[in-house]
Amino acid sequence: MPRFPIRQVAVLGAGVMGAQIAAHLVNVRVPVVLFDLPAKEGPKSGIALGAIEKLKKLKPAPLGLAAEAGRIRAANYEDDLALLGQCDLVIEAIAERMDWKRDLYARIADHVAPHAILASNTSGLSINALAQALPEALRPRFCGVHFFNPPRYMALLELIPTAGTQPEVLDALESFATTFLGKSVLRARDTPNFIANRVGVAGMLATIKEAETYGLTYDVVDDLTGKKLGRASSGTFRTADVVGLDTLAHVIKTLQDNLADDPFHPSYATPEVVAGLIAQGALGQKSGAGFYKKDGKAILRLDPAQASYVPAGGKADELVARILKKAPAERLKLLRESKNPQAQFLWALLRDGFHYAAVHLGTIAETARDVDFALRWGFGHQQGPFELWQQAGWTQVAAWVAADIEAGLALSKAPLPAWVTSGPVAERGGVHQPEGSWSPSAGAFVPPRSLPVYDRQAFPETVAGSGFLPALQSGTEVFKNEELRVWTLDGEVLIASITAKLHLISPTVTAGLMQAVEIAEREFQGLVIWSPDEMFSAGANLEALMPVFMKHGSKGIDPEEKKLQDLMLRLRYAQVPVVAAIRGIALGGGCELLVHCARRVAAMESYIGLVEVGVGLLPGAGGLTYIARRAAERALAVHGSVTPGTDLLPFLKTGFEAAAMAKVGTSALESRELGYLLDSDLIVPHKDELLFVASQQVRALASAGYRPPVAQPFPVAGRSTLATIRGQLANLRDGGMISAHDQHIATLIAEVLCGGDVDPGSLVTEAYLLTLERQRFCKLLDHPKTQERIMGMLSTGKPVRN
Template sequence: MSSIQRAAVLGSGVMGAAIAAHLANVGIPSLLLDIVPNKVTPDEEKKGLTLESKAVRNRLANFGKLGLAKAKPAPLYSTKDMDMIETGNFEDDFHKIAECDWIIEVVVERLDIKRQVLAKVDEFRKKGSIVSSNTSGVSITAMAEGRSEDFRRHFLGTHFFNPPRYMKLLEIIPTHDTSTEVIQDMRVFCENVLGKGVVIARDTPNFIANRIGTYGLLVTLDELQKSQFGVDEVDVLTGPVLGRPKSATFRTLDIVGIDTFLHVAENVYDQSTDPEEKAIFAVPSVIQTMVEKGWIGEKNGQGFFKREKTAQGREIFALDLETMTYRPRKKLSSASYEAAKAAPTLQKKLQTLVYGEDAAATFIWDVMKKTLIYSAALVGVIADDIVAIDNAMKWGFNWDLGPFELWDAIGVRRSVERMKAEGLSIPAFVESLLSQGESFYAQQGQTVQSFFIGSGYKEAKHDERKIDLALLKENGHLVMGNKSASLVDLGDGVACLELHSLKQAIGPDVVSMMMKAAQEVEKNFEALVISSEAANFSVGANLMMMLMEAQDDNWDEIDLVIRQFQNANMRLKYLKKPVVIAPYGLTLGGGAEIAMAGTQLQMAAETYCGLVEVGVGLLPGGGGNKELLMRWMERMPNGTDLSPIPLVQKAFEAIAMAKVSTSAKEASELGFLRSTDRITVARDQLLAQAKLSSLELARDFVPRRHTGVQVVGENGAAYLKIGVFGMKKSGYISDHDEKIAHHVIRVLTGGKAPGGSVVSEQYLLDLEREAFLSLCGEPKTQARMQHMLQKGKPLRN
């Protein structure tokens, strides 16, 4: 869909503005329109503005756009991209949608208003442009009634989940009139360009994820009111132990907004013709009462939970649904839960809890059995197959397993026998499965080979845009490895170094594999990629190991470890074959140093990259100071008389303030990316794109040559120290912060080397290692390291 060069977003509320922001993230300019206000504000009146003033007429769209810079979490990769959003209003600027290739309606959730706006779209749009409605449940078919044939062929629902930048799920809802080519093209565009996980949903109330998710939440609430448990205890039971987010059930409702949840539930209730379903979606009186009181969740300060000030500080209190008062949270007492929590795998956790024998296990079983049966009854109703339903729940509600994957995990036959014994009716879809097999999915290791469709099993298609490291290893592509890292053959002459230590922390095993991988790739491969499929790229060095060595005064050991890590990064940097690093998620400390060691970065858009060692009283020790300095110095225009000190200052600020990017674009602004580096929006395509980039580089690859680094010397150091002195004098930093900052300055400015001289990279690495060792010996640094390990946050001492 390269033809989508410009978009229009109609409606500038929270969702509309956030969709425009994500379009800007991926380089698509948009027109953000909203209605014209019917009166001026007091501030506008003071400025002499009237209803005819452009600033007044565009107020709503301008407000939506300006709010993007302050919103948390940030909707934009970089606030610099705000310039890609043009604002206007429905009366003066609607004709401009004729310039747009995709028009997204995001107005209020009322069919009559949506139909009015879409009628106007039909009047002004150009033929062939895509038109979609972002709705969480209004009928797409009803919206299209009465529209032109070309409109209907190019119209569909695009249900973004909030916030659009971060939530992977996008439900595409076609009508019977929507062109199959449009459906397919939009799917590919939304996956490749917007980075979404797309599912095709049928035009039914609340589509897929909200239909099942809302049902599950209501069933949980219903069972809660029959049980001895409180909302806090149920959140413990329905969180990570079930493969669900920490926010679990009632914390999730507080985040989403209980008023929003009420609207979604009522939408199914109003449209359902099934008495049993209608009974479940009849919103409980407790929800109605909470909405009437304004207890609608985080946005109003209280819902199922409330933060209050106490003598111990701010504490979270839970709502007692019987008394409608808040009480201190209780600790869950359950042998089944404790056993499940200790189980080694998610499958074992689920089986332990579901088939346990205490009240907690019974509670989970009663919720789960109803949700599973409901999901099975909707196959062919809300979606064509179980894969769409499972993906919708994983991507939209952050479940680790969708309902049919979960059913496989607890055992379909065993659970169905129990359901029947309890008098439950089993959907024909499940009965059909058990007459032909034992599970909804047929797998090889962790990889799905086929899935059940009712009449039998359908082969799962391999997506060439994605690489599955686990499958490659299962099929004999493991070249070598140890407990912390593996070298995997990706095919076509490309190898991948995969980090799989705890939190991808960098220790001796990882460094050893970096050196072995370098040797193997130079001998037998055309290129190397470094990435993995874990939650994050790397949280940095093994801090516990470093602290223990420092407390035991093993300075030679620390020196050796740091020297080996520096050597491994330099080995990668000057490898005779191209090295593409593909970081994503947390890429901190040593992880960022590995990222900067490659020939090229293929960075995921959602990468949070930074040299954060100052937070534990250290400075980067694996070459990070040197590499960030070199990247900034490369930005100095050739033939200029400008001082390089401001560029050195940029590197210093990033390191001394432990700045962490909120995106790959911001990582570039902090100096971590070069102009030749690339950004991938679709996280699940990152490894495949890194492989393609490595093959491109391999065609005519010329290894790097050592060129040295120009340093600014003691004059530059004096300039930077003035700033540090000012911060110390103002009370912003402590004595120990000042000491660390001076070490960073010494490394970045070249120590005693004269200003303007060129030093070797090894010279800077030696300065860096000396500074690292010196700081390791400081009691206040060791206290910071200890505090981080115990509390998970920095200590200011």
């Protein structure tokens, strides 16, 4: 397929979704023009400018860096339509009104470039009906897209073709959305609310109905339908508040207006409680009240019987919580047979989901895989309905659902489709098989779509039953120990994957990585440190060192810390490139590990930082030495040389504050600003492409004749800068901004960064600063307040402020 370059994108509509789509395009470095109506007062593009300004304040933050809001170009439909001709992709994202969208198309059609793709962002309007408002020449390049809110964080993007959309347009857009936007793409049919909202909102309506049937409060339901059920932690009613009850009602109305013949149509009635809240203006989080509201720090829930808010905090019964931890087959059996109302509610909810998905699969999606992925990526479920059904025993669960339908307990009298109980699915025990997932329209198990972009995903997300081996059971294993697997996919690039809980770095991991570097130098082009989940490493394993500390005190920790420092230097000066592939969390020792690699490749949603002060320590595995060295390198780059008169504080300031205040980059972009990623490092929008890109970086560096950096002394700030920092810390302590122990830790951090009591501009080695790190690290270990912080973190998982 020829490459379709998208050099600039236009977003039409600066509302909540349009502005945030524009923000995400900026995050991934795609130039974007944001259009809206001309303002009646002030600048002509004032509406778009106002929306751009609001992006800086929204939570969760739509921008990886708030300062980059200015990269979005504001425009209006009156003066700037000629800019559309410079855009390769135009995304219309105005309000969900068919008439408004058609009117806009009539205005813009003549200005869209002859090669450009036009896409309507909609959560459920008919794409074929929208296409009728376009000129014939533009219709083959038109389709629907459905971004989920918030666009930066939600993985799912539904792609909806019309009857006349060119296949190559869909392929190009799917490829762009995957690699450049980091989206997980599903192609949906042009049916009301498409796949995710169709099944997900029907599930929310079922939840509201079944909660009323079993007399459960909203907080209890949210606890039951959150993490305990393997779904988003916000549960059902809190999710509705976040989405907005008016938005929910709009999606429900689409079902009501367009699905009169649907056997589940009676269940699409707007719940009375939802209608009542909307009538009062209680639209959820954006209005300050919905199913919940905040009263100071207290969270209140609506009590419909009293028509008032009461304290929230209800939880699932412990019996039901234990059932939910059972294997799928036993879990569903116990829920169905239990007399506990909460268990009965959960069985009813799951049964309704199985029933609805089976009845509608043939009309809303190509395969069962699409439905499962839609619920995972769009609604935060750990698994989709078909996956759970299959894992629990296809035939048995089908019999239970059929029995409830017959008994009148289900939401609809519609029988299960014939393919559920006879034919290939029933014979094979489920819809997901190694050769593909069941497609009622094809009457066969259909494999995932094959596009060149997916060759970049060594381990894409799969559905249970598909037969794909997990990453850590794949490839050729070179060696492993209790907490590290070292393996290869191609015999050229070695991969090291930490398998310990939270990927904590223990002496076992340290020894394993040392061995991995040695093997890579002998037999491979380089080494990638990568793991297939949302955790690079949460830091050093303090608990593993507790027996040593209890027996020998800090003197026993010093040699262990030295081993960890030696590992960092071994990575930095390896004779082959070592590339850190960061996905998710990289804190403390995990951050120190990645900064010592030759290069870093980070997923956009990576959270990187030195957080040791939270346990009363300072970074002791080379993190402070790295900050000091980088400050010297930056000063040399600016000034050409560093003399005793050169002020290094401006180059140290960001790194010192980050370490002393435990700042964590809330995106890969922010981590770059903090100095944990360099300009030469790569940020990858799609997490499943991370291993591919990191491996390519190893090959490229090796092919270019990679040589490690040459170890050499570098200048430090010395005693004068140290005195300045000490004075500032004293002011913060006296002003009540930090505790005395915070001041003590920050002072020790500053001592390391400035090189101790030496003249400004003194040349030091990494070994010298690493020794300072260890000394200060061990000094803090002996401090009672640090010991309080460590024990508090180990026992509660939360930092102690003392």
